[in-house]
Amino acid sequence: MVGEGILKGLAETARNFFGSYVSKQRLTTLQYPEERLPQIEAARSFPFLVYDGADPQPGLRCVACQICEKECPPKCILIKKSADKKPDAVGKPQFYPAVFDIDISVCMSCQICVEVCPFDAIKMDVDYDLPTADRFGGLLLDKHQLAKSNQYYHQIHPTEAASVDATLAAAHAKVDAKAKVAADARAAADARPNPAPQPQPQPAGGESQ
Amino acid sequence: MILTPQTLDQIFPIAKHWLLGFVPATAQPLASAILSVVPILIAFPLLFAITTWLERKGLGRMQNRLGPNRTGPFGLLQPIADAVKSLTKEDIVPITADHVVHFLAPLVLVAAAFLAYAVLPIGRNMVLVNMNAGVLFFFAIGSTVELSVFMAGWSSRSKYSLLGAMRAVAQMISYEIPMVLATIVIIMQAGSLSTVSIVDKQAAYTGIFPHWFVFTPWGFMGFALFMIAATAESNRSPFDLPEGESEIIAGYYIEYSGFKFALFFLGEYLGMFATSGLAITLFLGGWSAPFSFLTWIPSYVWFFLKLLTLIAAFIWIRGTLPRLRMDQLMNLAWKYVLPMALINMLVAGIWHFMPTGPARWLVCTALLAAPCILLSLALKRKKRFQVRTYRFAE
Numbered sequence: 001m002v003g004e005g006i007l008k009g010l011a012e013t014a015r016n017f018f019g020s021y022v023s024k025q026r027l028t029t030l031q032y033p034e035e036r037l038p039q040i041e042a043a044r045s046f047p048f049l050v051y052d053g054a055d056p057q058p059g060l061r062c063v064a065c066q067i068c069e070k071e072c073p074p075k076c077i078l079i080k081k082s083a084d085k086k087p088d089a090v091g092k093p094q095f096y097p098a099v100f101d102i103d104i105s106v107c108m109s110c111q112i113c114v115e116v117c118p119f120d121a122i123k124m125d126v127d128y129d130l131p132t133a134d135r136f137g138g139l140l141l142d143k144h145q146l147a148k149s150n151q152y153y154h155q156i157h158p159t160e161a162a163s164v165d166a167t168l169a170a171a172h173a174k175v176d177a178k179a180k181v182a183a184d185a186r187a188a189a190d191a192r193p194n195p196a197p198q199p200q201p202q203p204a205g206g207e208s209q
Numbered sequence: 210m211i212l213t214p215q216t217l218d219q220i221f222p223i224a225k226h227w228l229l230g231f232v233p234a235t236a237q238p239l240a241s242a243i244l245s246v247v248p249i250l251i252a253f254p255l256l257f258a259i260t261t262w263l264e265r266k267g268l269g270r271m272q273n274r275l276g277p278n279r280t281g282p283f284g285l286l287q288p289i290a291d292a293v294k295s296l297t298k299e300d301i302v303p304i305t306a307d308h309v310v311h312f313l314a315p316l317v318l319v320a321a322a323f324l325a326y327a328v329l330p331i332g333r334n335m336v337l338v339n340m341n342a343g344v345l346f347f348f349a350i351g352s353t354v355e356l357s358v359f360m361a362g363w364s365s366r367s368k369y370s371l372l373g374a375m376r377a378v379a380q381m382i383s384y385e386i387p388m389v390l391a392t393i394v395i396i397m398q399a400g401s402l403s404t405v406s407i408v409d410k411q412a413a414y415t416g417i418f419p420h421w422f423v424f425t426p427w428g429f430m431g432f433a434l435f436m437i438a439a440t441a442e443s444n445r446s447p448f449d450l451p452e453g454e455s456e457i458i459a460g461y462y463i464e465y466s467g468f469k470f471a472l473f474f475l476g477e478y479l480g481m482f483a484t485s486g487l488a489i490t491l492f493l494g495g496w497s498a499p500f501s502f503l504t505w506i507p508s509y510v511w512f513f514l515k516l517l518t519l520i521a522a523f524i525w526i527r528g529t530l531p532r533l534r535m536d537q538l539m540n541l542a543w544k545y546v547l548p549m550a551l552i553n554m555l556v557a558g559i560w561h562f563m564p565t566g567p568a569r570w571l572v573c574t575a576l577l578a579a580p581c582i583l584l585s586l587a588l589k590r591k592k593r594f595q596v597r598t599y600r601f602a603e
Contacts, residue, residue, distance in 0.1 A: 003585070009529040013271040017528075020270045029275045 041157060044124035046104045047113055049146045056147040057096075058086060061121035064097040068113035068122055076106035077113065100143035104130065120164050126156045214505040221248070221509070222334050245337050249326050256516070257478045258288035264524050271528035291471075298467035303365060306464065310364035314357050315469045318476035321353035325483040328404050332496045332509035336405055343404040344396060347487055348389055351442070354480055355381045358451070358461050361473070365464035373460020376535070377451030380441055383542040384448075388438035390550035391431045394557035395422055395491045404487075408495030417501045421494040426573040427557040430581075432492040434550050436522075439488060441542070443481040445523060447530035450538060485519040486512075545584050552580050 020027045030037060051059035064081040080099035087093050113122050125148070132138025154161040216223065225244045232240040262277065262285060269276025277284030302311055328343035330336040340346050355378050362374020399407045399422075413420045422428035441448040451460045462473045489495060493515050496508035533541070556576050563569035 006530065010525060013525060013529045016273055017267065017270045020273050026273050027275065028273065 039126055039156070041159065043126045044109060044111060045128045046107050046109060046125050046130075046141075047102060047111075047122050047146070048125045048148045049100065049143060050121055050123055050150055050153050051147050052150055056144070056149070060096060060143070060147060061119050062097050062100065063094045063119060063121070064100075065095075065118070067116050067118070071112050071116045073110060073112065074106045074108050076103045076108075077101070078103075097143055100146060101140055102146060103140050105135065105139040120168060123153055123157070123160075123164075214507075218333055218507045220507070221332070249331075249337065250323065253323075253326065253479055253482055254475065256482060256513075257475055258292075260478060260482075260520055261291065261474075262287050263520070264527075267521070267524045268528050271525075295468050295471035300467040300469060301464075303367065303464050305366045307364040307366070310360050311464070312469075314361035314364060315465065315472035315476065317357035317360060318354060319472050319479065321350055321357065322476045322479035322483060324350045324353075325480070326486070329483065329486045329490060330405050330408050330495050331486075331512050332507065335496075335509060339403060339405045342402045344392060344402045344407075344487075344491075347404075347483075348385070348392075351480070351484070352385065354442075354476075357476070361465070362461035365461070367464050369457045369459075369463045370461050373451045373453065373457050373463070376453070376457075377444060377461055380444070380448065380450060380538060380542075383539060384438040384441035384546070387434055387542065387546040387550045388442060390547070390554065391434040391438065392487075392491055393550075394427050394431045394553055397554070397557050398422065398428075398561065404490050404495075408490055408497065411494040412497035414501035419494050419497055419499060419501070421492065421497075421499075423492040423494075425560065426570065426577050427553050427560055428492055430549065430553045430556075430577050432488065434546055434553065435488050435492065436519075437541075437546055439481075439484040440523065440526065441538070442484055443477060445481065446527040447533050448538060449532055450535060453532065481523065482516060482520075485516055485523075488519065489515045540588060545588055548584060549577075549581060553577065 016026070050061050051057075052061065053059040064079055066079050066081065069077045069079045078099060078101040079097050082096045082098040085093040086096050109124070111124055114124055130139075150161070150165075153164075225241070228244060229237055229241060265287065266276040266284070277287040280286040280290045302308060325347055327337040328340050328346050358377045358381070359374045362370045362372075362377070365371075395407060396402055399410045401407060401410075411419065411421050418424070423432045444451050452462075453460055457463075462470060465473060489512065496512045498504045498506060498508075498511055556573050559576065560569055560573050563572065
């Protein structure tokens with residue numbers, strides 16, 4: 001019949017109109033600032049820097065190797081390497097980033113910096129509530145704003161963080177075992193009556209490997 | 210003073226008369242004009258504000274959204290927020306535009322839209338000018354809208370504007386013809402071009418039922434054709450090709466911003482209310498009550514209730530139908546609406562000369578239904594396209 005399609009369409013919109021008043025299922029609108037969807041574990045927004053221990057700046061895992069800066073496709077990372085070395089969370093002297101800036105207005109959340117980081121120092125955040133009145137300075141995050149604790153990382157990505165911790169613990173164990181072997185060798189060398197300067201380069205070389 | 214239904218019905222004319230008593234006799238014509246015009250200049254823009262809210266809420270609900278809900282309770286203050294926004298926005302005029310015409314176009318549109326209200330009887334004894342050629346005046350003023358639309362499209366010196374304006378003019382001229390032809394049946398039957406006497410003819414009752422023209426075969430068909438043409442005239446969905454947000458961005462008013470854009474919006478809605486008001490006047494009995502036992506409700510209330518009903522129908526249609534293609538639009542105008550309007554005139558003549566009774570109902574309904582169905586089927590027929598062969602591409 002002529003006009004049947006129009007009548008069907010009108011019935012459909014009328015059903016939607018009245019249905020949205022009675023059925024919560026139809027009206028899927030989320031009143032955003034007041035209501036939020038539960039966070040998905042795999043969500044990601046912008047990168048942040050992980051630190052171990054209680055103090056953010058000395059605890060940063062980042063050693064300013066600048067791989068992420070070189071790999072970043074939109075070039076939103078700026079790192080200035082420190083001139084000196086400072087002890088990190090486990091007390092080993094390391095370079096540290098004197099400046100670490102990410103311009104999140106440029107960042108495209110591709111996660112390549114996370115993929116290339118050999119120290120598991122940079123990870124993806126889930127925070128998307130980043131409005132600011134200053135579109136230049138407010139979106140340029142420095143290392144103080146970027147530093148977030150390992151506990152926070154566990155909180156937002158529990159599975160991933162656990163596996164990262166396991167890998168790091170294994171690596172530490174390996175280093176410790178090596179150091180122990182080297183220390184044993186040094187102890188054995190000390191026991192022998194040999195000239196004093198010889199054992200000193202040995203532990204240094206053993207530790208650097 | 211006792212507030213009888215009669216005084217309540219005539220409260221505005223009485224108030225005007227009372228106010229005029231304070232004015233010296235020499236200034237009375239001017240004061241009378243101002244007292245009649247100002248309420249129209251207030252009431253219909255107010256209705257526009259309410260309609261934008263209703264439309265956004267209604268469309269939202271039809272699409273299972275909430276619509277505006279942040280400004281005030283249920284988002285009721287949204288029109289005020291919109292007004293403030295459009296007033297504080299920068300008014301941009303393209304550097305190559307014809308500045309004078311670009312400035313005048315929205316003003317012409319709004320002025321023309323307001324002028325049309327001069328002949329609409331809003332209530333009993335509530336018409337600005339009881340012109341003996343009221344319907345003619347309405348259409349003469351209505352055709353000024355095309356002028357302003359083309360002024361806007363031409364003066365902006367933008368391709369999109371010009372395309373939109375050309376579409377709009379083609380569409381409005383195509384639909385103006387069936388619109389006028391659809392009203393001719395009423396003029397034939399009422400024997401008058403005056404909107405006031407057309408309403409007076411319909412404000413009578415048989416039993417409890419009114420003598421509205423829509424309750425006759427030719428009146429119903431005329432109403433349907435008029436509403437189709439009115440939708441096209443006011444550039445509303447599904448005939449919103451001149452705006453075509455997805456194709457030509459906003460058509461003829463793409464180069465307008467700030468308050469000029471708001472004026473275009475206002476003019477478009479005022480035009481829609483005016484044509485709806487004319488449809489009410491011609492077919493739906495104007496200010497008369499739908500049943501004889503409801504005549505105690507003031508006449509202007511009925512007028513605005515009918516207007517709101519038609520606005521709701523417009524919103525419902527907009528939420529339902531997708532935009533037509535240009536060829537579908539023209540096919541509908543010239544191959545369906547126009548022939549049906551002509552047949553409708555013939556049927557109205559037959560109705561006039563046949564004796565009253567069920568026989569003329571039967572004959573007239575059959576005479577209208579048969580061509581309606583045949584024309585629709587002819588329009589729906591599958592077109593056979595040739596298989597295109599490419600000489601060079603393959």
